[in-house]
Amino acid sequence: MIVAEQKPFEDIYSYAKRHRRVLLLGCGTCVTVCMAGGEKEVGILASLVRLAARERNDDITVDEHTITRQCDAEFFDETTARKAADAEAVISMGCGVGVQFCAQRFPDKIVYPALNTKFYGATIEQGVWAERCAGCGECVLADFGGICPVARCSKSLLNGPCGGSQDGRCEVDPERVECAWQLIYERMEAMGRLEELEKIQPFKDWSQHRDGGPRTITREEVRL
């Protein structure tokens, strides 16, 4: 899923106070799972903005609404359109994709982001999320025991490890970051596949990643 976290409250409030009526729009997919921008978080943020407005004598009316997904046109129904029309601006609690999609759906509204979108990640435990995929466009997981050197090695080395690995930790941030190559080695060893790591990996085609510009996938067989 896409993992995001809420912006500092003062940033969000500075957006809200530019208007007399704002719509806080939540997203029911990734950011609900990572507890950053779902229905519950919309409720909490709406309450906070209302409390802050009351304390600071600002005239802000906050509407709340959450849709299943902000990155799919089909979920922007009539209710959503009406609520957006009633507001002067929309504060999207979706990821960066959701914010842009909202801006496209509501061309006459200012759309603000309430979240900082961080990475594609997994839930390690409740309240802890970690990056697992870099969206490089050409998956190499088959060669590395299901542990991604692109996303989980700080240097994205395909022929690791580097000299900065110590006690299984990465020199970039030993407290927080495991050495992906230590994990890869241990996993391949456990599977009896160590000799596969002897193979020198060729240069990766980064044009499949962001280096080739914004990416689009078109599949004619499923287009309507």
Place this chain on the structure above:
Amino acid sequence: MSTETIAMPAETAETDALRIIAFCCHYCAFTAADLAGTMRRQYPPNIRIVRFPCTGRLETNTILQAFLDGADGVLVAGCEPGGCHFLKGNLRAAKRVEHCRRLLEQAGVSPERLEMRHIAASQGPLFAETARQFTEKIRMIKEQARRGTAPSDECLGDEP
């Protein structure tokens, strides 16, 4: 929860216009409040008790909603550490309350207006004393706010 309104005690001269909500766990603080009554222990009448199956059930927004609906103070009263009927609900509530205090501060509301206490079912007198102390603390905070000064640590008192 965001659309629900929490019923507040009416503002009367008797209650000194203070509105305090106490979210109490059914298994401990609520029973302690009941015991306080049985023991004829007096505590301020401006506390409105809302019974919860466990303080761990208490959502962040329920607390914020209480402030939005006009509460001057919110007391969350759960079991003692290790004594939760659901094992860890009270500890989770304590973390949530701490988080909520930070949120209140960001919104410009004094975090001192929200407090978590641990009160066992047998501690009726402690509930009454806590209610008295918290009411007094909220009265001080409200008084200071009326005068336009921040509450000092001295006036906020210590936890029992």
